[in-house]
Amino acid sequence: MSENITREQNSIPSSKVQRSTRFVKTGFKIGGNYVKHYSKKLFNPDLSKDQLNEDNAADIYASLSELKGSALKVAQMLSMDKNILPKAYVNQFSQSQYNAPPLSGPLIVQTFRKYHGKTPDRIFDEFNLRSTNAASIGQVHQAMLNGKKLAVKIQYPGVGDAISSDLKMVKPFAFRLLGMSEKELEVYMKEVEERLLEETDYELEVRRSVKFSEACAGLDNIVFPEYYPELSSKRTITMGWLEGRHLKEYLQTNPSQQERNRIGQALWDFYNFQEHELRAVHADPHPGNFLITEDGKLGVIDFGCIKELPDDFYYPFFSLVSNEVFTNKEKTLQAFRDLEMILPGDNEAQIEFYYRSYSEMIGLFTKPYTSGGSFDFSRGEFFEEIYAYGEKIARMPEFKQARGVKHFIYTNRTNFGLYNILHELRATVRTDTFPPHLR
Amino acid sequence: MDSKEKLQSAYMGYVLLHGAQPKTVFIFAKENDIAEEEFYKYFGSFEGVEQAIWKDLVNTAIQEVRGQEIWAQYSSREKILSFFYSFFELLKSRRSFVSFSLNRAPRTLGSPRVLEAAKEEFEQFTAGVLLEGIESRELMDRQFFAKRYKDALWMQFGFVLNFWLKDSSAGFEKTDEAIEKGVNLTFDLFQRSPIDNLFEYGKFLAKNSGIKMPF
Numbered sequence: 001m002s003e004n005i006t007r008e009q010n011s012i013p014s015s016k017v018q019r020s021t022r023f024v025k026t027g028f029k030i031g032g033n034y035v036k037h038y039s040k041k042l043f044n045p046d047l048s049k050d051q052l053n054e055d056n057a058a059d060i061y062a063s064l065s066e067l068k069g070s071a072l073k074v075a076q077m078l079s080m081d082k083n084i085l086p087k088a089y090v091n092q093f094s095q096s097q098y099n100a101p102p103l104s105g106p107l108i109v110q111t112f113r114k115y116h117g118k119t120p121d122r123i124f125d126e127f128n129l130r131s132t133n134a135a136s137i138g139q140v141h142q143a144m145l146n147g148k149k150l151a152v153k154i155q156y157p158g159v160g161d162a163i164s165s166d167l168k169m170v171k172p173f174a175f176r177l178l179g180m181s182e183k184e185l186e187v188y189m190k191e192v193e194e195r196l197l198e199e200t201d202y203e204l205e206v207r208r209s210v211k212f213s214e215a216c217a218g219l220d221n222i223v224f225p226e227y228y229p230e231l232s233s234k235r236t237i238t239m240g241w242l243e244g245r246h247l248k249e250y251l252q253t254n255p256s257q258q259e260r261n262r263i264g265q266a267l268w269d270f271y272n273f274q275e276h277e278l279r280a281v282h283a284d285p286h287p288g289n290f291l292i293t294e295d296g297k298l299g300v301i302d303f304g305c306i307k308e309l310p311d312d313f314y315y316p317f318f319s320l321v322s323n324e325v326f327t328n329k330e331k332t333l334q335a336f337r338d339l340e341m342i343l344p345g346d347n348e349a350q351i352e353f354y355y356r357s358y359s360e361m362i363g364l365f366t367k368p369y370t371s372g373g374s375f376d377f378s379r380g381e382f383f384e385e386i387y388a389y390g391e392k393i394a395r396m397p398e399f400k401q402a403r404g405v406k407h408f409i410y411t412n413r414t415n416f417g418l419y420n421i422l423h424e425l426r427a428t429v430r431t432d433t434f435p436p437h438l439r
Numbered sequence: 440m441d442s443k444e445k446l447q448s449a450y451m452g453y454v455l456l457h458g459a460q461p462k463t464v465f466i467f468a469k470e471n472d473i474a475e476e477e478f479y480k481y482f483g484s485f486e487g488v489e490q491a492i493w494k495d496l497v498n499t500a501i502q503e504v505r506g507q508e509i510w511a512q513y514s515s516r517e518k519i520l521s522f523f524y525s526f527f528e529l530l531k532s533r534r535s536f537v538s539f540s541l542n543r544a545p546r547t548l549g550s551p552r553v554l555e556a557a558k559e560e561f562e563q564f565t566a567g568v569l570l571e572g573i574e575s576r577e578l579m580d581r582q583f584f585a586k587r588y589k590d591a592l593w594m595q596f597g598f599v600l601n602f603w604l605k606d607s608s609a610g611f612e613k614t615d616e617a618i619e620k621g622v623n624l625t626f627d628l629f630q631r632s633p634i635d636n637l638f639e640y641g642k643f644l645a646k647n648s649g650i651k652m653p654f
Contacts, residue, residue: 105513106521107619113528114610121508129509158616161608 102139103154105129111154115233123231124150137200137304142241149241151225151301153202157235160200164193191406195283199304206232209239209303215278221266221297242299244291247424257426259296264377264427266298271418272434279314283307283410285417287424307410312338317411318436320362321369325438332359340405353398364389368419368431377419378426443481446471447495450488451536458539460485486553489540493557496533500526501564515572516626519565519592523618527603531611538604550597558593565589569629578629588629595621 103111108129112120120127126144131154133140138155198204206229213224223242231238245253255263267290274281282289284305291299309317316338325331333355336342342354364386368375422429449471453461461467464485468475482488504510504521513521530537544551550558566589572578573585599621603614 101623104520104619104623105509105517106524107615109507109509109521110524110528110615119507157612157619158608161613 102131103156107157108141108154111157111235115235116231120152124152127152138235143238145231150228150231151239151241152231153237153239155200155202155235160197164197187406188409191409195305195307195410198306201234202232202237203234205304206237208306209237212274212278212282212303212306213300216270216273216300219266219269219273221262222270223293223297223299225299225301239301242291242293242301244293244299247287247290247292247421250292251424255296257428260425260427261429262296263292263298264422264425264429265433267418267421267425267427268429268431269433270298270300271414272431275309275414276318276434276436279311280306280308281411281414283414285414285421287421290421305410307407307414309407309411313405313407313411315437315439317407319438321366321436322438323370326359326362326366329355339408341403343403350398354403357393357396357398361389361393365415369436371431373430373432374428375431376428377422378428383419383423442473442477443491446473446478446481447488447492450485451492451533454539455535460543489553490556492536493540493554494560496529497526497557497560497564500529501560503529514577515568515575516577516623518568519626520618520622522564523596523599523622524615527599527611527614527618530603537600541600541604550593561593561596562589565592572629578626579631579635581635591625591628592622595625 109119112118112123116123120129120141120143124143124145128142131139131141137159138153141152141154143150143152206227209224209227210229213227216222216224225242226240228238250263271281271285282300282303282305284302289300289302291301293299316335319325319335320332325335333342333351336355336358337344341358342351346354364382367382368377450461450467453467453470461470464478465475467485468478482491500522504518504525507521510518510521540553541551544553569578569585569588569592573580578588579585599614599617602617603611606613606617608614
């Protein structure tokens with residue numbers, strides 16, 4: 001078993017690289033399919049798109065099935081059931097978006113003319129046409145206005161459409177791939193599609209960014225850029241430029257344990273304040289969405305993906321964190337039923353089985369909350385245990401069925417993402433600063 | 440506005456309102472209070488009017504992009520992209536006319552006759568930009584082919600035009616995508632590519648590998 005664990009751990013980073021190349025390859029193939037389609041169409045205008053869709057779907061299917069091994073396992077562990085597929089999507093999209101070629105200067109000028117009625121040099125005192133960073137579905141440019149340095153995010157055209165149509169195209173193959181019925185998976189797919197599409201709505205993002213940065217302003221050691229709604233539009237967002245280092249660069253400067261704890265604490269507070277006080281959470285704890293400023297504060301620069309936690313999910317889910325509920329089998333079972341982890345049609349043996357499996361998982365996942373007020377995320381054992389558990393259930397036929405309400409996908413992604421960043425930071429944090437509310 | 444332009448806009452107004460060409464030049468001239476021969480001073484036929492409108496559109500877009508402050512800093516790739524974006528932005532307010540004019544044009548090999556004058560303008564403009572690109576070594580000067588680059592751009596132009604006519608996306612965003620991807624690809628092909636290197640390498644091996652070629 002221990003050998004298994006190390007192998008699993010080793011395989012995770014490397015598989016990430018392979019995964020990305022896999023998706024890049026698919027992208028090329030699909031591009032090729034379109035070229036094929038259009039060149040055929042030149043000679044035969046009546047050619048329908050069926051062939052094209054078939055070609056595309058076949059190539060996506062091929063790459064998804066190759067994914068099954070590595071990505072599936074990790075994601076399975078994440079969501080503890082077959083929610084993995086949407087996860088593979090999330091990966092696929094962030095990956096392919098990341099690989100989108102930079103927008104040309106003329107297209108940026110065009111975008112501004114379309115949405116602001118003026119070219120960028122008329123709006124800003126200075127505008128750098130060369131982009132400095134790629135954001136998930138767009139790119140970031142530096143600009144100056146009234147002596148202030150600004151970051152202007154511009155979205156790639158047609159991203160929203162691409163997401164919807166790609167999801168539609170892959171769906172039938174996804175169902176076949178996972179051996180699940182369309183009905184079972186539909187809820188999860190919808191959830192992912194909704195979130196992905198929300199991310200393309202920059203007007204919504206600005207409104208949320210303003211709201212969240214105001215709501216979180218009272219937290220220690222956290223800074224947000226200033227947002228400029230009047231300089232933003234459907235495809236552009238203007239915000240203040242935050243100076244700082246990304247997590248990786250920050251860690252290379254060898255910060256002291258105390259400093260790392262401070263950042264870790266800020267991160268923990270940020271997330272738990274949102275989950276338990278705002279009931280809506282920044283659901284994309286990707287290292288790229290954070291900066292560490294010169295004076296050792298955590299800068300949050302992207303509010304594209306927000307997951308709201310409705311009461312009927314929040315209360316049963318976080319009730320499991322409390323010892324009082326978790327040690328009481330009846331209460332735990334009730335929470336599992338509310339969360340659809342145990343279904344009305346299950347027999348005695350199934351109830352017992354899922355009760356034990358899910359209890360083990362929750363026992364693991366809630367460790368940071370239940371370990372007496374503070375938790376050391378630098379410990380590898382915690383993560384090894386989780387990986388080992390994921391490995392174990394990946395082999396169980398009982399988990400071939402989708403269980404759990406749709407809210408699990410993004411909540412688990414958020415919490416596990418948070419754990420991972422804290423692990424990278426090797427931080428010890430107080431975990432009782434914003435405790436969950438119980439009913 | 441001189442009478443030539445007046446006639447053009449009167450013609451466009453008529454077509455937009457009636458969805459068809461005027462029955463005869465005589466009727467059209469009468470409606471505009473001019474003698475029929477006045478019309479023929481400027482145009483040989485209604486098709487001639489449409490040709491002139493198209494040519495003006497291309498010209499306007501060219502003047503507009505050349506007038507932008509950043510123009511001089513653009514590479515030739517960006518210059519062409521910029522032209523495409525401006526041109527299709529310009530077409531937006533004349534979409535009904537464009538679709539009328541192109542849909543009426545008989546489907547022939549090559550470009551529709553109404554675009555003939557526009558094509559000349561377009562090629563003159565692109566040839567200049569391409570030449571700059573070749574001189575600055577941004578683009579590859581290939582024997583025989585380099586002269587045909589402008590034809591590839593014209594094809595691209597025709598493709599985007601057809602694409603735009605069928606585009607139903609909000610704000611014609613899909614057309615922006617088609618331009619960005621299509622023109623970039625075309626320019627990628629104009630640049631030094633692996634094929635050039637392969638050719639060079641082949642030439643080198645043929646000369647130096649010691650293998651005697653049978654010729």
